[in-house]
Amino acid sequence: MIRVLHRWPGLLALVLVTVLALSGAALSIFPAAERLSAPQAEAGLRVAELATRIQVAYPGVEQIRRAPSGRITAYWFDQGTPGAAVIDPATGQGVASADPNQTVRWLTNLHRSLFLGDGGRIAMALGAAAMLVLSVSGVALVARRVGGWRHWFAPLRGPLAGRLHVEIARIAVLGLMLSSTTALWMTASTFDLLPDGGAVPTFPNEVSGEMGATISDLATLATTPVADLRELSFPYPDDPTDVFTLKTDHGTGYLDQGNGALLVWADLTGWDRVSETIYMLHTGQGAAMLGLVLGLMALGLPAMGATGVLIWLTGRRGRPRIRGNQSAARAETILLVGSEGGSTWGFAATLHAALTDAGQSVHTAPMSTFAPDRYARADRIIVLASTYGDGASPASANGFLDRLAALDHAPKAPLAVLGFGDRNFPAYCAFAKAVSAAAEAKGWSELIPFDTVDRQSPQDFVRWGRALGQAMGLDLELVHQPAVPATETLTLISRRDYGAEVQVPTAILRFALPRATLWKRLSGAGFARFNAGDLIGILPEGSPVPRLYSLASARRDGFVEIVVRKHPGGLGSSQLTALEPGERVAAFLRRNPGFQPGRGSAPLILIGAGTGIGPLAGFVRGNARRRPIHLFFGMRHPDSDFFYGEEMRAWQQEGRLSRLVTAVSRGGRPRYVQDAVRDDAAEVARLVRNGARVLVCGGRDMAAGVSDALVEILAPVGLTPAVLKAEGRYVEDVY
Known part of the structure; x- marks a missing residue:
């Protein structure tokens, strides 16, 4: 809602709303400009003295006004001709025209009406x-x-x-x-x-009938500071029944023009002050x-x-339309979705449609809307949750665990949790597992046991759907075809091959940058905007599941580059490593903001092995500001898979790469990248203690070894990888 x-x-x-905002923003400039340009009265100046100065300069003065900015304007008649000017209070002389600013008038009319x-x-x-x-x-x-x-x-x-x-x-x-x-x-x-609510004093019935008193003799004007003045109106000439009208920040009163007596006074009411405050807040006056x-x-x-x-x-475009979505208060089944890229919403739409066809009333919403007190008729609550990064909640599930923890007791409706992820990653369905564990700790009853779907598998989803249907007493067949993201065609322009000596064929593939339409540039869709560390997806022939590869380039580099190792039987890697220059492949972009070097000047410690060098090389290549970067790179043999070896020497000369430490695992003394980190323990500890950010990319075994090494290295300085992760200073992209 x-x-x-x-x-x-x-x-x-x-x-x-745009017209209101832009015209209002433009109008906000003028009160400040007026304040700066208007001559200001000296401290302690009284209204009587100011009026005397102006009357000397303009004997026919009829009115003096002081704006909230401090600008003083006088109005007069001179032989029947009206005049007005902005006054310098030090002399009483006019210094600028009092005519309204036509730009302000035009903007005000636009803004108001x-x-x-x-x-x-x-x-x-x-x-x-x-x-x-x-x-x-x-x-x-x-x-x-x-x-x-x-x-x-x-x-x-x-x-x-x-x-x-x-x-x-x-x-x-x-x-x-x-x-x-x-x-x-x-x-x-x-x-x-x-x-x-305005308080206007009643015009006095009795006056002295006298005329000719000098302004300096009027006691009220002699004691009223100019800083409090809003308006002073003079009596009409040759009319002994007329009076001075004084308006200040405190109220309004009438003064006898003959003896200066204060005839009537009315203080500003509370309503007046509220109205004036609102006017000031809106206009800036x-x-x-x-x-x-x-x-x-x-x-x-x-x-x-x-x-x-x-x-x-x-x-x-990214979220399927949920047809027949019931309100939370009327639904029998509450379906909550935690998704980052949108694919989990597709499964939710399939489940919603199947339950609706089976006669259920279903409410589908993001997990972030979790509010058990709204689920008055709910018989069950189902959670479909993906995982973001290293076990974090996806975008549409923010706050779910906090809301669950804050409950006095678990909801009465039983819970089913289904996780979505990729078993190739160590944090497989970690957030969904956390939800299931938190629900169990809260005492939330279970509808069916926790389960997972690996790499958007329709078969896993069908199997889970049957179990759900059995628990609900329904014959539930969930036929789901994962939506294929919109792709763009990439043309290979060059390739560099490595790994033949160690029987691990690997290639650095460089594709031409696709042309981006104006809309894509504005919206950032497709390959119109990307960074090293983001991902491209390739849908291999004969498979509905895309394969993701980390980018070794950014949009500003002018090309799309990845490092691919050919895996035995791997559909995606076999297709990519078989490409020749000029051949094409369909691909899509997926953001990976959790694996980025971040802004600032703090040093970076980049740790990677094998093809994990791809995004790390992209970070170094993009280091135009010469941020200190220390790169630890593990390879099998320098003659076979020293990826970006020539570029790294050039990057060091250019100042983009501060230091390169390599580890060779195939040789007389096998040494892995975690060993190189241990051997450099003192420098690593010093860098981390001084605020360095650590980024690790590569296989899960390598990442685990690096984490163990850092536990040992950082213990003397009172830090751990877990603490650095909590601070956002230790991030991984592992497979």
């Missing part, structure tokens, strides 16, 4: 209401995504558009809520929908710096609108 409240006001009112009068005001009020709904729902969605209010500024991952959208929202949302709320208040005031801050926040709204549209379009 929150997503719906956030999505549709944003899409339907995008143009209105789109030049359409009352109809335009109503339209812009609807835009402000949409902005408020977007802000409130956006706050709830951000809190849900990052796992609660305590993690409001937690690091983000995922596609660039989504990260930008949330990063801007986390900073700008309070300003947008303030601007939209005050805009609605001012619109309501314009249309007299709010009570008139009297709070120029706040206005500029709110204006800058408003500039984030068009950016959020653009990224929001991209997120919506990407979501429509």
Whole structure:
């Protein structure tokens, strides 16, 4: 429901909200500019002295106004001709025209009413209401995504558009809520929908009838600071019944023009002060710096609108449509999905359709929406969960485990958990296992035992579906065909072959960079934007399951490069290593933001063996800022598989690679990369103690050996790989 409240006001009112934000941001500049340019009254100057100076310069002065910026304007008649000027309070002389700024007037009319009068005001009020709904729902969605209010500024991952959208929202949302709320208040005031709480004193019935008192003799004006002045109106000439009208920050009063007596005074009411505060907050008049801050926040709204549209379009393409999705309160079966790339949603859609066809009412939603108190009619809860990186929760499951831990007791409806992953990776279904373990610890009853699906296997899904159907008393056949990602054609332009001497054929394959359309460049789709360490997927002939390979290049390098070892019987590796220059292969890009060197100048320790050198070489190649990089590389023999050997020497000369340490496992003294790390223990410990980030890429046995070596090396300095992982300073990409 929150997503719906956030999505549709944003899409339907995008143009209105953008106009409001841009015009408001432009208007926020002028109060600050006025404050800087207007001559300011000296400290302690009184209204009587200021008025005397102006009256000397302009004997026919009728009114003096002081704006919240401190700018003083005088209005007068000179032989029947009106005049006005911005006043220098030190001299009483005019120093600038008082004519309204035409740019400000034009922007104000656009901002308030789109030049359409009352109809335009109503339209812009609807835009402000949409902005408020977007802000409130956006706050709830951000809190849900990052796992609660305590993690409001937690690091983000995922596609660039989504990260930008949330990063801007986390900073700008309070300003947008303030601007939209005050805009609605001012619109309501314009249309007299709010009570008139202003205190205007009754005009005095009795005056002295005298005239001619000098302003300096008026005691009230002589004691009122100019800093408090809002407006001073002079009596009409030759009218002994008229009075001075004084308006200040404290109230309004009338002064006798003959003897200066204060005839009537009315203090500002609480309602007046609330209304003025809201006006100040919205316009920046009297709070120029706040206005500029709110204006800058408003500039984030068009950016959020653009990224929001991209997120919506990407979501429509990447997530299957769930037909007949019931509300959480009415559903008998609650189906919660934890997915990073979107493939698990496809399985959820198949399960949802099968259960619906069997007569069940089903509610399917992200795991991040987990709220047992809403599942009033639920007979069962089913969780389909993938794993992100090294056992972390996927994007749509953020906060699930925290919400489960916070419950006083487990939900009454029994639970079934199905994990999705790849057995080739050490953290196979680790997050789903964590969910199952947490549920067991909470005492949550089990519908069917925990199970897994390996590499999107339809057969595993069918087997699990039969077990689920049996537990529910249904004949459940889950026929699912994994969706094939949209691919692009890559043309091989060069290859370098290694490994023949040790009977391990390996190739560095370089493909031409596919052309990117304008839309792909804007949205970052396909190969329009990628980094070393991201993945490309190849769908081998005769297999529905793609094979993933780490990229050794970034978009800025101008080519797509991978390092592939031919595995006996491997469909993907056999197809790739058989390619010749000029031949083509269909591939798709998958982001891997969890395995990146990150920004900053802290040293990097890169550790890899065999084809694991691919992304590490890409990190070194992209090190244009000469960040200190220490590379540990394990190979079988330098004459057979010293991948990127020539480039590494050049990178060292260019300063991209600070140090290279190699380990050779086939030779007189076999030495593995973890041995090289141990032999350099003192330097490794020093680097880590000084903030170095460690990235490991290669086989799982190698990664385990490196982790064991680091446990020994870091123990004297009170650190462990687990601590570094928690700090985001130790990441792995293993297979």
